Amino acid sequence: MSSPGFFFTVLAFLLCIGPLVFVHELGHYFVGRWFGVKAETFSIGFGREILGWTDRRGTRWKVGWLPMGGYVRFAGDMNAASTPSDEWLSLPAEERAKTFQAKGVWQRFLIVLAGPATNFLFAFFAFMAIFAINGLPTSPPVIGGVVAGSAADEAGIAPGDHVVAIDGHALETYADLAAYVALRPEQRLIFRIQRGSRIEEVPVTIRADTARDEFGNSARVGRLGVVGTMIFSKVPVTELPGASLRAIAGSLEAMVAVLSQVATGERSVRELGGPLKIAEVSGQQASLGWINFFALMTIVSINLGFINLLPIPLLDGGHLLFYLIEGVRRRPLKPEAQEWAFRAGLTVLLALMVFVTFNDLASFGLFTKLGGLIG
Known part of the structure; x- marks a missing residue:
C-alpha cells in the first residue's frame, strides 16, 4: 500500500x-x-x-x-x-x-x-x-502449533501447552503472549507452562526478526515461532473500565521495556522516533480508517x-x-538552583529533539538520497 x-x-x-x-x-x-x-x-x-x-x-x-x-x-x-x-x-x-x-x-x-x-x-x-x-481478545494463551526449528521448537514447547506466565508476568490471553514476546527480541525468558496436570518452567531464548507493515515500516521484534488463535469477543459494559486500565498499564509497560532496552544497548537508539515519524504514522493510520487513527x-x-x-x-x-x-x-x-536546572532541562530536551528528528529524516532515507546526489 x-x-x-x-x-x-x-x-x-x-x-x-x-x-x-x-x-x-x-x-x-x-x-x-x-x-x-x-x-x-x-x-x-x-x-x-x-x-x-x-x-x-x-x-x-x-x-x-x-x-x-x-x-x-x-x-x-x-x-x-x-x-x-x-x-x-x-x-x-x-x-x-x-x-x-x-x-x-x-x-x-x-x-x-x-x-x-x-x-x-x-x-x-x-x-x-x-x-x-x-471487542476484546479472549482466546487463552494456548499453543496451537510450533514452527519447526524455531525458538519454541528448540525449547521443547509443544502444541497444547498453556502458557500461564512469562518471567512471572501472568498471561490471560494469546494476545498477551504475542505482545510480551514481540517486545523482547534475543532475550532469555522463563515460560511457566501447564501441561495437563503438570506445571513446568521452560527457558526460551527469543529470536529477533524484522516485521514490516503494509506501508513498508519496519520494526525489530521478538519471534517465538508458535501458532495460536486470536479471537475477539464482545464484553459487558461493566468489564470495559477494567480492560481499559489493563490496556493503559500494558502500554506503559511496553514503553518502559523499550526505553530500558535502549538504555542498556539491547535496542538501537535509531528506533526512537520523533514528531516527523508521528506525522508519517498519523497519515498512514488515518488512511486505514477512523478506528485505526483513534x-x-x-x-x-x-x-x-x-x-x-x-x-x-x-x-x-x-x-x-x-x-x-x-x-x-x-x-x-x-531560584538560582531552579533556573540552572531548567536551563539544563532545556538543553537535554533540545538535544533529544534534534536527535529524534535526525532519526526520523534517516528513516525516510533523506541522507541516503543526499549521499547519492553528492556521490
Whole structure:
C-alpha cells in the first residue's frame, strides 16, 4: 500500500496532536481555575498567534503557527521556575491571591499533575470506546502449533501447552503472549507452562526478526515461532473500565521495556522516533480508517502523559519533582538552583529533539538520497 500524500499526512498529524495537546492543557487550566488561579493565556502551538480571542475571564485563547505543543500561562508566571519575584511581590494583594505562586505546594502539584493525568483519562475513555466497538481478545494463551526449528521448537514447547506466565508476568490471553514476546527480541525468558496436570518452567531464548507493515515500516521484534488463535469477543459494559486500565498499564509497560532496552544497548537508539515519524504514522493510520487513527491517538496520548511525567526540568515531571522537594524541605529550592536546572532541562530536551528528528529524516532515507546526489 502506498503512503498517503503530504497534505493528508499534515492534516492527520494536526488532528492527532492538536486535540491531545488541548486535552493536556485543559487539565492544567481547569484545576488551576478550580483553585482560583487566573489563566492569562491558553495556547495551542508556539510562535506568533494565527488566531485567538479573549474570554470574559480575561484569558487569551490562541493558536500559534508552530503546532508542536502548547501551554497555559497562569497569572504570576514571570520566570521559568514559577518562583516568587520582586515583580510578583509588588502586585496588589487581591491580584496576587489569584496567581500560581500564591497557592500552596499541594495545589501547585495538582495543577501541574492535571495535564498528564488528563492524557491518561482521555486514553481510559478512548480504550473503552474501542473495546466496545471491536471487542476484546479472549482466546487463552494456548499453543496451537510450533514452527519447526524455531525458538519454541528448540525449547521443547509443544502444541497444547498453556502458557500461564512469562518471567512471572501472568498471561490471560494469546494476545498477551504475542505482545510480551514481540517486545523482547534475543532475550532469555522463563515460560511457566501447564501441561495437563503438570506445571513446568521452560527457558526460551527469543529470536529477533524484522516485521514490516503494509506501508513498508519496519520494526525489530521478538519471534517465538508458535501458532495460536486470536479471537475477539464482545464484553459487558461493566468489564470495559477494567480492560481499559489493563490496556493503559500494558502500554506503559511496553514503553518502559523499550526505553530500558535502549538504555542498556539491547535496542538501537535509531528506533526512537520523533514528531516527523508521528506525522508519517498519523497519515498512514488515518488512511486505514477512523478506528485505526483513534487507536493511534490513544497510544500517543499515553506517550504524552508518560513523557511529561519524566523528572526533567521544563517538563511537568520536573516541576512535580521540585514541589516534592519543597514539600519535604518545607521551603522551595533557591531560584538560582531552579533556573540552572531548567536551563539544563532545556538543553537535554533540545538535544533529544534534534536527535529524534535526525532519526526520523534517516528513516525516510533523506541522507541516503543526499549521499547519492553528492556521490
